[in-house]
Amino acid sequence: xxxxxxxxxxxxxxxxxxxxxxxxxxxxxxxxxxxxxxxxxxxxxxxxxxxxxxxxxxxxxxxxxxxxxxxxxxxxxxxx
Numbered sequence: 001x002x003x004x005x006x007x008x009x010x011x012x013x014x015x016x017x018x019x020x021x022x023x024x025x026x027x028x029x030x031x032x033x034x035x036x037x038x039x040x041x042x043x044x045x046x047x048x049x050x051x052x053x054x055x056x057x058x059x060x061x062x063x064x065x066x067x068x069x070x071x072x073x074x075x076x077x078x079x080x
Contacts, residue, residue: 010038011078012071017044028054039074041067 004010013031017024024044031040032054042053045060058067 005035005038010035012074013038013040014067014071015040015042017042017047031055039078041070041074 001013001015005013013035015027015031017028019027022030028042031038040055041058042055043058043060043062047053047057048059058070
């Protein structure tokens with residue numbers, strides 16, 4: 001993911017909260033500090049009702065049709 005973030009123009013990041021290498025808290029802090037200009041959606045089955053997350057949370061299990069609609073909405077906002 002870091003390679004893609006550094007090498008390409010990214011409009012939206014969709015990421016699970018739980019990460020094997022960095023862990024969710026460090027990954028969220030990284031995204032907040034170094035990717036503040038990129039929209040982020042976090043998915044998780046473990047953060048139900050979490051209020052302090054700096055990004056939009058979509059709880060698992062989620063409906064892929066609704067996720068696709070949310071992605072389309074965000075990208076449309078970005079590119080009009």
